[in-house]
Amino acid sequence: DAKTTQPNSMESNEEEPVHLPCNHSTISGTDYIHWYRQLPSQGPEYVIHGLTSNVNNRMASLAIAEDRKSSTLILHRATLRDAAVYYCIRHTIDSGNTPLVFGKGTRLSVIA
Amino acid sequence: KAGVTQTPRYLIKTRGQQVTLSCSPISGHRSVSWYQQTPGQGLQFLFEYFSETQRNKGNFPGRFSGRQFSNSRSEMNVSTLELGDSALYLCASSPIWLSTDTQYFGPGTRLTVL
Numbered sequence: 001d002a003k004t005t006q007p008n009s010m011e012s013n014e015e016e017p018v019h020l021p022c023n024h025s026t027i028s029g030t031d032y033i034h035w036y037r038q039l040p041s042q043g044p045e046y047v048i049h050g051l052t053s054n055v056n057n058r059m060a061s062l063a064i065a066e067d068r069k070s071s072t073l074i075l076h077r078a079t080l081r082d083a084a085v086y087y088c089i090r091h092t093i094d095s096g097n098t099p100l101v102f103g104k105g106t107r108l109s110v111i112a
Numbered sequence: 113k114a115g116v117t118q119t120p121r122y123l124i125k126t127r128g129q130q131v132t133l134s135c136s137p138i139s140g141h142r143s144v145s146w147y148q149q150t151p152g153q154g155l156q157f158l159f160e161y162f163s164e165t166q167r168n169k170g171n172f173p174g175r176f177s178g179r180q181f182s183n184s185r186s187e188m189n190v191s192t193l194e195l196g197d198s199a200l201y202l203c204a205s206s207p208i209w210l211s212t213d214t215q216y217f218g219p220g221t222r223l224t225v226l
Contacts, residue, residue: 036215043116043202043217044155087155099145099168100215102155 003027004088009107012078020073020106022088027068032091034100035062035073037084044087044102047073083110114139116205116218124224130191133221137184137205143167144186145215146178149200158201161186162208190223198225 005023012018024033034049048055048062050071055062061074075082087105117136125131137144145168146158157170161180178188184205190197200222204215 041219043204043220044215045217046214049214099157099160099170101157102147104154 003090003101004103006086006088006103006106008104009109011109011111012075014080014110014112015077018075018078018082018108020075020086020088020108021070022072023070024088024090025069027090028092030092033062033064033071034089034091035060036087036089036100036102037082038087038105039081039084047086049091078108078110080110080112083108116203116216118201118203118218118221120221121219122222122224124226125193126226127193127195129193130189131193131223132187132189133201133203133223135186135188135203135205135218137186137203138216141205141207141216142184143206143208144180144184145204145206146186146188147202147204148172149202149220150198155202158188193225195225197223199223 032049032051035047036044037047038044048057048060050062050064064071085105085107087102089100116138119134143162145160147155148158149155158172159166159178160168164180175191180186200220202217202220204217206215
């Protein structure tokens with residue numbers, strides 16, 4: 001059970017911003033939100049993660065709703081290289097050391 | 113730093129055979145996880161090793177096994193191959209804890225069972 005809901009696919013024009021939504025309405029206080037992406041013929045690649053406040057790195061920004069029931073991955077200027085499947089993952093921080101549970105993800109297409 | 117490497121990259125086997133896949137984590141990483149990716153089921157967690165001990169196991173039959181060596185390199189073995197075992201097998205490493213650390217994935221080994 002991935003425990004997150006994402007659209008199956010999205011499309012974006014090159015050099016436009018992209019907002020990838022993720023719903024995690026049953027999230028608990030100890031769950032981090034992780035985003036990974038998988039480019040064609042490659043293994044998944046870490047993008048960003050956060051707990052409560054918004055996060056930025058060189059790849060993307062993560063906006064987490066105040067109630068933490070949803071979040072949005074923001075790619076500020078999509079390039080053709082950003083075409084990939086994007087996975088939003090809830091990951092519990094607990095002493096049990098649980099693995100990542102990947103859902104189906106969102107397939108992002110970027111149009112030149 | 114070199115990334116996670118997996119060998120071989122491609123493999124063709126027949127039903128009933130066994131196969132061993134290898135994963136070398138990023139230098140200094142002590143946790144190695146294995147995933148199976150198929151079009152129907154997506155990415156599914158197989159198991160995780162840390163300091164030569166299996167810490168976590170997914171819901172796969174006993175035909176799937178693994179081990180980790182003292183240098184953190186890991187192998188996974190699938191015995192009595194079935195057609196449904198055809199998949200991309202991904203290995204990921206992280207510094208210490210699976211829960212909090214970023215995972216770094218290798219390119220995968222594509223296994224085809226005929």
